[in-house]
Amino acid sequence: MSIARQYARIFGFIILAIGILGFVPGLSTGVTGSGLLLGIFAINPLHNLIHIATGLMALFAGYYADGSYARLYALVFGIVYVLITIAGFTQLLFINGSLLGIVPINTADNFLHLAIAAVALGVYILSGEQARSRAIS
Amino acid sequence: MRDAPIGEAAAMQLAGGARAASTASARSSRTDLVARSVIIGSGIAVCLLLAWGHLGLGAYLFPPAPSAPRQVAIAGPYQVTMSADSGQLLVGAHNSVSFVVRDRAGHAVNNAMIQIRADMTTMAMPVPPVTATPLGDGRYAARPLFSMAGPWRLTVTIADPGAPATHAAFDVSVRWNP
Numbered sequence: 001m002s003i004a005r006q007y008a009r010i011f012g013f014i015i016l017a018i019g020i021l022g023f024v025p026g027l028s029t030g031v032t033g034s035g036l037l038l039g040i041f042a043i044n045p046l047h048n049l050i051h052i053a054t055g056l057m058a059l060f061a062g063y064y065a066d067g068s069y070a071r072l073y074a075l076v077f078g079i080v081y082v083l084i085t086i087a088g089f090t091q092l093l094f095i096n097g098s099l100l101g102i103v104p105i106n107t108a109d110n111f112l113h114l115a116i117a118a119v120a121l122g123v124y125i126l127s128g129e130q131a132r133s134r135a136i137s
Numbered sequence: 138m139r140d141a142p143i144g145e146a147a148a149m150q151l152a153g154g155a156r157a158a159s160t161a162s163a164r165s166s167r168t169d170l171v172a173r174s175v176i177i178g179s180g181i182a183v184c185l186l187l188a189w190g191h192l193g194l195g196a197y198l199f200p201p202a203p204s205a206p207r208q209v210a211i212a213g214p215y216q217v218t219m220s221a222d223s224g225q226l227l228v229g230a231h232n233s234v235s236f237v238v239r240d241r242a243g244h245a246v247n248n249a250m251i252q253i254r255a256d257m258t259t260m261a262m263p264v265p266p267v268t269a270t271p272l273g274d275g276r277y278a279a280r281p282l283f284s285m286a287g288p289w290r291l292t293v294t295i296a297d298p299g300a301p302a303t304h305a306a307f308d309v310s311v312r313w314n315p
Contacts, residue, residue, distance in 0.1 A: 053182070
């Protein structure tokens with residue numbers, strides 16, 4: 001199975017579960033759907049719906065047409081999360097005025113988005129190399 | 138001569154097969170276009186939604202209604218009056234807020250430790266709490282930090298020596314810096 005297809009299927013289930021769990025009472029510190037998920041990640045109903053939508057798209061890309069669109073999904077959502085990560089960290093710098101004074105507000109979310117972006121783009125690059133080596137052999 | 142009808146039949150079969158393949162190919166390229174559009178479109182939608190909610194784009198385009206510059210709340214035996222001295226509260230740490238704390242008899246409470254904790258009401262965005270500076274005559278000044286525009290709740294904890302700590306809450310709206 002190609003790495004992109006594996007990634008889309010696994011990531012899809014994980015992020016879909018995170019979105020659904022965000023609505024489960026007791027798993028976030030605030031009222032249902034809001035607060036800090038697992039005490040770390042700032043969420044609200046909109047955030048949870050975004051996670052659910054991202055997960056469903058990943059599963060679509062990973063399963064439809066035998067995962068033919070998984071690599072495209074990895075590229076598109078890798079770019080999306082890179083943009084969001086940059087904007088998130090830039091906002092922190094702007095608010096506090098200095099790199100060393102980054103206030104740990106929503107930083108956990110920013111690092112999560114950075115990780116998602118890095119994995120997605122890494123999968124895109126690796127799946128390209130995988131396809132090329134298959135073509136050669 | 139006998140080959141001609143067979144040849145025509147074979148040609149017609151081939152033409153039919155080619156038409157079917159072309160139709161299937163067109164359908165397949167349409168399906169491919171739709172699938173790609175769905176993935177790219179959902180990526181754009183997710184990006185916009187994240188920017189709207191997670192980064193405060195919504196509050197930038199549609200600033201929240203201004204909150205009352207002066208609010209009064211009861212916290213146990215105290216009456217707490219909050220004033221936004223710097224005017225409309227903005228994102229950042231340059232806001233100036235003062236609190237006047239009086240007991241039930243109207244006397245100023247001067248020796249309390251006042252701590253202010255701010256958090257968004259739509260999303261958990263806790264910021265480091267700040268301790269207010271006593272100014273005398275029951276007045277305390279603080280400079281709370283707001284990291285994003287939108288609705289916030291200031292929870293004021295009043296710790297007077299010899300009395301249990303009490304809390305007062307004030308809902309305020311914060312806008313992006315123009």
